[in-house]
Each structure stands twice: as structure tokens, then as C-alpha cells.
Amino acid sequence: MPKLETVQQLEEYRRRLLTHPDAQALQILVCGGPGCLPMGSEEVAAAFRQELKERGPAVKVLLKESGCQGWCSKAVKVMIRPQEITYQQVTPQDVPEIVAETLIQGKILDRLCYRDPADQTAKAHKSEIPFYQGQQPLVLGKMDLIDPTSLDDYLAAGGYRALQQVLEQMSPEAVIQAVGRSGLRGRGGGGFPTGRKWRLCREASGEVKYLICNGDEGDPGAFMDRAVMEGNPHAVLEGMIIGGYAIGAHQSFIYVRHEYPLAVKRLSLAIDQARQCGLLGDNILGSGFAFEVKISKGAGAFVCGEETALIRSVEGDIGEPVPRPPYPAQHGLWGKPTVINNVETWANLPEIINRGADWFAAMGTEKSKGTKVFSLVGAVNHTGLVEVPMGTTLRQIVFDLGGGIRDGGEFKAVQTGGPSGGCIPKEYLDLPVDYDSLQSVGSIMGSGGMIVMDQSSCMVDVARYFMSFLHDESCGKCTPCREGTKQILEILTEITQGRGSEEHPALMEELCATMRSASLCGLGQSAVNPVLSTLKYFREEYEAHIQQKRCPALVCRSLLKYTIDPETCTGCLACVRECPAEAIRGEAGEPQELDQELCVKCGQCYEICKFKAVKVES
Amino acid sequence: MNSDYVNLTIDGQAVKSQSGLSLLLAAREHGIDIPTLCYHDDLKPEGHCRLCVVEIGEPGRTRLVNSCTYPAEPGLIVQTASEKVLQARRMVLELLLAEAPAAELIQKMAAEHGIYETRFKKADPQARCILCAQCVRTCREVVGVSAISMAFRTPKKIVATPFKEESEACIGCGSCVFICPTNVIPYTEKDGIRTVWGRHFELQPCKVCGNYIAPKAQLEHWAKITGDPVERFFVCRDCR
Numbered sequence: 086m087p088k089l090e091t092v093q094q095l096e097e098y099r100r101r102l103l104t105h106p107d108a109q110a111l112q113i114l115v116c117g118g119p120g121c122l123p124m125g126s127e128e129v130a131a132a133f134r135q136e137l138k139e140r141g142p143a144v145k146v147l148l149k150e151s152g153c154q155g156w157c158s159k160a161v162k163v164m165i166r167p168q169e170i171t172y173q174q175v176t177p178q179d180v181p182e183i184v185a186e187t188l189i190q191g192k193i194l195d196r197l198c199y200r201d202p203a204d205q206t207a208k209a210h211k212s213e214i215p216f217y218q219g220q221q222p223l224v225l226g227k228m229d230l231i232d233p234t235s236l237d238d239y240l241a242a243g244g245y246r247a248l249q250q251v252l253e254q255m256s257p258e259a260v261i262q263a264v265g266r267s268g269l270r271g272r273g274g275g276g277f278p279t280g281r282k283w284r285l286c287r288e289a290s291g292e293v294k295y296l297i298c299n300g301d302e303g304d305p306g307a308f309m310d311r312a313v314m315e316g317n318p319h320a321v322l323e324g325m326i327i328g329g330y331a332i333g334a335h336q337s338f339i340y341v342r343h344e345y346p347l348a349v350k351r352l353s354l355a356i357d358q359a360r361q362c363g364l365l366g367d368n369i370l371g372s373g374f375a376f377e378v379k380i381s382k383g384a385g386a387f388v389c390g391e392e393t394a395l396i397r398s399v400e401g402d403i404g405e406p407v408p409r410p411p412y413p414a415q416h417g418l419w420g421k422p423t424v425i426n427n428v429e430t431w432a433n434l435p436e437i438i439n440r441g442a443d444w445f446a447a448m449g450t451e452k453s454k455g456t457k458v459f460s461l462v463g464a465v466n467h468t469g470l471v472e473v474p475m476g477t478t479l480r481q482i483v484f485d486l487g488g489g490i491r492d493g494g495e496f497k498a499v500q501t502g503g504p505s506g507g508c509i510p511k512e513y514l515d516l517p518v519d520y521d522s523l524q525s526v527g528s529i530m531g532s533g534g535m536i537v538m539d540q541s542s543c544m545v546d547v548a549r550y551f552m553s554f555l556h557d558e559s560c561g562k563c564t565p566c567r568e569g570t571k572q573i574l575e576i577l578t579e580i581t582q583g584r585g586s587e588e589h590p591a592l593m594e595e596l597c598a599t600m601r602s603a604s605l606c607g608l609g610q611s612a613v614n615p616v617l618s619t620l621k622y623f624r625e626e627y628e629a630h631i632q633q634k635r636c637p638a639l640v641c642r643s644l645l646k647y648t649i650d651p652e653t654c655t656g657c658l659a660c661v662r663e664c665p666a667e668a669i670r671g672e673a674g675e676p677q678e679l680d681q682e683l684c685v686k687c688g689q690c691y692e693i694c695k696f697k698a699v700k701v702e703s
Numbered sequence: 704m705n706s707d708y709v710n711l712t713i714d715g716q717a718v719k720s721q722s723g724l725s726l727l728l729a730a731r732e733h734g735i736d737i738p739t740l741c742y743h744d745d746l747k748p749e750g751h752c753r754l755c756v757v758e759i760g761e762p763g764r765t766r767l768v769n770s771c772t773y774p775a776e777p778g779l780i781v782q783t784a785s786e787k788v789l790q791a792r793r794m795v796l797e798l799l800l801a802e803a804p805a806a807e808l809i810q811k812m813a814a815e816h817g818i819y820e821t822r823f824k825k826a827d828p829q830a831r832c833i834l835c836a837q838c839v840r841t842c843r844e845v846v847g848v849s850a851i852s853m854a855f856r857t858p859k860k861i862v863a864t865p866f867k868e869e870s871e872a873c874i875g876c877g878s879c880v881f882i883c884p885t886n887v888i889p890y891t892e893k894d895g896i897r898t899v900w901g902r903h904f905e906l907q908p909c910k911v912c913g914n915y916i917a918p919k920a921q922l923e924h925w926a927k928i929t930g931d932p933v934e935r936f937f938v939c940r941d942c943r
Binding site: 386405407408556557562563564567569588592596598603605 | 749750753756767769772773787790791794795798799801802822824833852853855856857860
């Protein structure tokens with residue numbers, strides 16, 4: 086690709102891409118996102134490649150491997166453009182038929198389509214499918230349109246047009262004003278107004294300023310930023326170049342965890358491509374503005390998503406937070422004014438410039454503008470990435486997009502914001518989701534994790550699980566977080582093992598108050614959310630564990646009792662063979678007996694019994 | 704008024720303080736004592752222990768910050784012993800009592816705050832380290848060798864030499880031992896050998912009186928930073 090020396094050359098290059106015959110061609114986009122890749126998307130793509138090769142030039146189809154198409158529970162997904170036909174759960178065996186029927190004859194294959202649960206009619210087109218209908222994809226918008234390894238694809242989809250506009254028509258001040266007016270708030274969790282952060286940094290004294298993209302996504306079950314880095318890396322770069330221009334930074338870093346090797350690879354490729362064609366480096370598009378991006382790989386500590394810890398890590402030091410003030414905008418990387426925003430924030434910027442701050446600000450709620458990407462996982466029918474306007478209710482997300490609770494179960498709670506978010510009960514399903522509303526019910530927006538739980542989750546066990554994660558990930562620098570997470574985990578473990586005492590809930594609440602108010606960074610301050618929210622909304626479950634030594638959800642192993650119903654037991658001995666503790670005895674063909682003294686409550690007999698003769702109670 | 708000074712309120716008292724001075728020192732200048740554990744006058748404050756927290760802000764919109772790092776700002780309202788502060792301080796001490804049951808300093812400070820027993824599960828009854836990092840910071844900022852560092856995260860966090868092996872950077876000066884508020888770092892001296900962090904250091908006797916001066920490694924370090932020949936340091940201060 087040629088070196089583009091002016092904005093006009095870029096515009097001319099894009100025009101040529103759009104008038105090229107390929108631009109109108111039939112396209113197959115095989116989803117290569119984090120959900121589809123492990124389900125065999127590469128094999129599906131290879132099968133298409135082979136099939137198209139065998140068919141020869143008579144079939145004119147462009148094959149692409151796209152970024153995440155969102156609906157991960159339907160992996161592997163295939164999108165056929167321009168009709169926007171979406172096929173799901175595609176295997177290599179389906180490929181010849183798709184080529185023969187859909188690509189050549191234009192027929193829809195009903196068996197690969199989403200089926201309306203009400204009347205079983207096949208819904209082939211993206212616009213007909215409820216999972217996509219409530220969405221407003223800004224950040225995810227180009228993901229099922231482009232090949233993330235192709236700069237041409239990004240350019241043809243309007244990529245770098247915002248940068249053109251910024252360099253040609255806007256002063257740095259005008260960019261900051263536009264970002265401020267858009268109401269964009271940091272998508273990494275803190276929700277700090279992005280425009281204000283940029284202004285602080287721009288106005289901070291000093292010639293050298295830095296810009297950082299925080300790609301240290303570490304929440305269990307969350308993969309929004311990963312999907313964007315892997316699926317649309319140039320959008321992140323474009324946002325960063327615009328940001329650098331606005332604050333006066335010429336060097337930037339993308340901090341991305343080592344566990345995201347594909348993100349690292351795609352970002353590295355995008356940086357090389359942008360540099361080669363003059364979108365990075367000195368004198369970008371003849372504007373005189375110089376900007377560089379480097380990748381800084383993290384070793385996977387959750388706390389490094391905290392901005393001061395992240396800065397220490399980029400500097401090569403131990404990733405521990407430092408007290409603020411001074412704030413990074415004034416005294417950040419190597420002591421220089423630094424703006425840190427997360428992947429999703431950067432990826433929002435091109436759209437804000439392209440469509441205008443007012444358009445962006447018209448979406449959302451009073452204090453939270455635009456859209457938010459959520460990683461919808463857990464006990465819902467449709468899991469995956471969703472992007473909805475701020476203010477969409479939890480009910481819409483869980484039931485309309487997520488298709489309700491799987492296996493006909495009952496909604497119990499949704500945890501938003503990653504491990505340090507709170508568990509929100511069904512009373513608040515109609516809560517319009519934004520930064521402030523989530524906080525008002527004891528949770529957080531975080532970076533957009535959303536874990537849905539049904540009646541099979543024990544809320545005490547859930548709190549214990551998240552606390553064990555946070556305890557493991559606490560850096561240990563400050564006392565309240567280091568010792569607080571340790572002691573809360575200790576107490577929750579006692580409760581789930583039937584050794585809880587009447588004093589424990591109040592003691593945890595007291596300890597949580599100090600962790601929240603006196604911890605050094607957001608990790609310790611928010612670590613209390615899963616505990617306090619479950620204590621508040623699911624108190625009766627704690628009481629059952631503590632007072633009656635009972636786990637109502639039948640999860641906490643120590644509190645379970647397994648028995649064999651002599652009426653139902655056929656004496657097949659399957660459980661006897663499975664039992665690791667030799668606790669089940671009896672003659673073949675006769676009802677078996679389970680020795681409670683020996684039972685280790687592993688539940689294997691319960692799983693193996695075909696006759697439902699093993700009962701579990703608490 | 705000199706612009707380098709700011710007016711603020713500490714515990715209801717209007718005070719004038721150097722701009723940017725930490726709230727801890729600003730309070731001390733006015734006779735208000737705030738307890739500390741990880742703070743040391745010779746080290747850069749880092750806010751580890753959270754014992755020195757104070758409450759700042761207008762009533763109804765307050766928050767806790769650590770006074771050792773938070774700078775004096777114009778008009779700031781500071782409370783060093785509000786109920787919220789005392790609650791946090793007592794909880795921190797109670798947690799430390801469980802983390803380091805054998806640390807006498809913690810027992811004493813806890814008792815001063817009315818805490819004699821902890822409700823939390825105690826670690827090893829002999830444990831004394833409170834991870835205040837004074838040793839690490841002294842080694843880095845004062846001695847300048849960074850032989851020890853914090854290692855691992857919360858569940859296993861310790862102060863250690865790299866890979867827990869004998870540190871080549873260590874000069875055996877013992878500053879870490881000296882600074883430690885809970886006397887937890889093992890250190891012995893016997894027959895001209897000092898042992899610290901698992902490494903044995905040969906002590907240099909004074910060429911005049913024969914008393915041991917310091918580990919040879921330490922004198923070599925001095926020679927390196929001063930550019931003087933190491934022999935220059937082979938006479939003790941008393942005999943010089």
C-alpha cells in the first residue's frame with residue numbers, strides 16, 4: 086500500500102477501494118472472535134477456502150475472517166454480505182451446502198438460522214434477530230464487516246475518516262471541546278469524563294506528554310476489550326492518534342496482557358500497517374503532527390488495570406498502585422503528564438468525531454452518554470458481546486437480548502462490573518443501566534462484565550468465589566485490602582463450610598466499611614461490593630448457612646447430605662464404582678446404603694445414577 | 704500572604720502551612736500527632752499501612768486519604784481523629800494484630816487505640832512482618848542498592864531478595880534491619896562474619912584498633928560511590 090502524504094491522498098485511496106469491483110462482491114465473513122475461535126472457526130474458514138478453490142473462478146466470493154460477531158453461544162458464526170445473512174453453529178461439514186445453496190443459488194438454509202422460540206420460524210437476517218435488534222453498535226459496529234488484518238477493509242468502512250477531519254479541520258482545543266460535549270466517560274470502570282481528563286493533561290506543564298491505552302482486561306468472564314483489540318485494532322489506533330493530537334502527546338503505549346497473544350499480534354500488525362502508510366510516525370498525512378505507538382505487555386496481574394499500577398508496570402517496576410494526588414494527567418508515566426483511557430473509550434472516539442458530539446450525547450441517560458459494550462455471560466440463553474445505549478434496562482439486556490434464563494430457569498441475580506461488582510437482585514431488573522444507577526444499587530459499571538445467575542447459584546458461594554479472586558489479585562500494598570480480602574475470604578469460607586457464626590455478617594460489614602473508605606486503590610475499595618450486595622439482597626441465604634447449616638441452592642458441599650432412596654435404587658452398582666470414598670455398600674440388585682461418616686460429598690454418585698435414586702438435600 | 708503558603712483547617716483549628724507539604728507534617732507542625740507505621744522522615748511516603756488516614760472535605764462530602772502523601776491545599780478541611788478516621792485506624796490495627804501477632808509495636812499501638820484482641824483469624828503466632836516496606840525503601844532510596852524488594856501479591860507477599868537467593872547487590876550494611884519497626888529481619892554477627900538475607904559477609908577490622916568496622920562489601924560500595932581507594936575506609940571513625 087502506498088505512503089499517504091496528505092489527507093487528499095488518503096481520500097483518493099479510499100475512493101479507489103470503494104469503486105473496486107471487490108467492494109460490491111458477495112462476502113463470507115467467518116467469525117474469528119474469542120468465542121468462535123476455540124469452537125473451530127479456523128477449520129470452518131479453511132473449509133470455505135477449499136470449497137471455493139474447488140469451485141474455481143465461476144463463484145465470485147470474498148472470504149474473510151472477521152472479529153467477534155457478538156453472539157458467542159452460537160459459535161461458529163458466519164455472516165454473508167451484503168444480505169447480512171447470519172448462520173450459526175456452522176461446522177466444516179455445512180460449508181459445501183452453504184456454498185451450493187446460499188452463495189450460488191441464493192437460498193437460505195433454515196437449519197443454520199436462528200429460530201424464533203415462539204413459532205420456530207427461521208430468522209436469517211441480522212435485522213430480524215432479537216439479539217441484535219436492541220443493540221446500537223458503535224464500538225462493535227465494524228466487527229462483522231471487516232477483516233481485522235486488513236487496513237484496506239478498515240479504510241473502506243470509513244476508517245481514519247475521523248482522523249482526516251481532525252487533522253484538517255480541528256484544533257486540539259476543538260477536539261477536546263467535542264469530546265467534552267459528547268459526555269463520553271471512561272469505559273474502563275471509573276467513568277471519569279474523558280474530555281476533562283484530556284484537558285487536565287493538555288493544560289499540565291511540560292513539553293513531553295504520554296498517552297496510554299489500557300488493554301489490561303482481567304475480569305473473569307469479560308472479553309470486550311480483547312474482542313475490540315483483536316477484531317478492530319485500527320479503531321483503537323485511530324482514537325489514540327486523535328487523543329495524542331488533542332493533548333499534545335507524541336508517544337503512546339498500549340498496555341495489553343501477555344495472555345492476549347492474538348490481540349498483541351493484531352495490534353502489532355495494525356501499528357506496522359499504519360506506520361507504513363503514514364498514519365503513524367512523523368508528519369502524519371502532511372499535518373506536521375508526529376505520533377508513535379508501542380505495545381507494552383503486562384504479565385497478567387488484575388491490579389495493573391488500575392492506572393497508577395499500570396504506569397508502574399510500563400516503567401518496569403512492580404505493578405502496585407501509588408497514592409493520588411498527583412494524578413497521572415499531571416504526573417504520570419516517568420513523571421510526565423499522561424492520559425490513560427481504556428480500549429473501549431479510544432474505540433468510541435472515531436465515531437464521536439464522525440457523527441458529531443451532539444449525536445453521541447443524544448444517546449444514553451442524563452449523566453452517561455453513548456453506548457456501553459457488555460460481556461453478557463452466565464445463565465442466559467444467548468451469551469456474547471452486546472452493545473446497547475446507556476439507560477437500557479437490565480431486563481432488556483438479560484431477557485430481550487440474552488433470551489432469558491437458560492433451561493427455563495429463574496433469574497436470581499446479575500453481577501455487573503467484574504469481580505468487584507455487586508450482585509443485583511430481580512427487584513432491580515428494570516433499572517436503566519448507567520454509571521450512577523449501578524452505583525446506587527451497590528454495584529459498578531466496571532469495564533462491562535455482566536454475569537447472570539439463576540437459582541442454581543448460592544449467593545454466599547458466589548461472594549466467596551469473587552473474594553477469593555480479589556484476594557489472589559490484591560497487590561498487598563495497603564493493609565485494608567491485603568488483610569481485609571484475606572479475612573473476608575476466611576469468614577466466607579467458614580460460612581460455606583458450616584462454621585459461620587451469628588457475629589460474622591456484622592463483622593464483615595464493619596470490615597467492608599474500612600476497606601471501602603481506607604484502601605489505597607479502587608481494587609480494595611470496590612472489593613467489598615460482592616459481599617455487601619449479597620449481604621443486603623440475599624441475607625436469608627447467609628442466615629440459612631449460619632443458623633441452619635443449610636445451603637438452599639445445594640452448592641456448598643460441606644452442607645449437603647446425599648442419601649440413596651431404597652425404593653428407586655436398582656442395585657446397579659454404578660455409584661459404588663464411582664465413589665472415591667468407598668462409602669456406598671450393598672449387594673448387587675439390592676438397594677445400596679450410603680455411609681454418612683465416610684461420604685466426602687463429591688456428588689459423583691448423584692451424577693452417575695441413571696435412576697435418580699441418589700438424593701441430595703441440605 | 705506568601706503564595707507558597709496555604710490556609711487550611713485541621714481539627715477545627717485554622718492553620719497556615721507550606722503549600723504541598725503533606726497533611727501529616729502540616730498537622731505535626733501544629734502539634735497534632737497522627738499515628739504512622741510505614742512513614743519515615745528519611746523515606747518517600749508511599750501510603751502502605753493506611754494508619755495515618757485523615758478525613759478531608761466539607762461535611763457530608765468527605766473521604767479518607769492518607770495524610771503522609773496528601774498535600775496541603777488551600778481551604779482544605781481536615782479531621783485527624785473523626786469517628787470515621789478512628790474506625791478505620793482501629794480496624795487497620797486489628798487486622799495487623801491478626802497478620803503479625805508477635806509484633807510488639809502493633810500490640811502497643813493497638814492497645815493505645817483500645818484494642819487488646821483481634822476478632823480475625825491469626826496468622827502464625829510468631830509472625831511479625833507488617834509489609835510496611837520501610838526496609839525495601841531504605842535499601843533503594845537511602846543505601847541505593849535495591850537488594851531486596853516486595854515479591855508476590857497478597858496471599859504470598861513477602862520481602863525478599865531476587866528469587867529468594869543470596870543477593871549479589873546486598874552490601875550487608877544492615878540498614879533494613881535497623882529500620883524495621885517490628886524487628887523481623889534475621890541478622891547475626893559472629894567471629895567476624897555478619898549474616899543477613901542468607902548471605903555471609905566478612906567484616907573488615909580497623910587497621911589501627913582491630914575492631915570491626917563494617918562488611919568489606921559495604922566498604923567496597925563506599926569506594927565505588929566516592930571514587931576513593933577502598934583502603935581509605937579500613938580505619939574506623941574513632942581511629943581516624
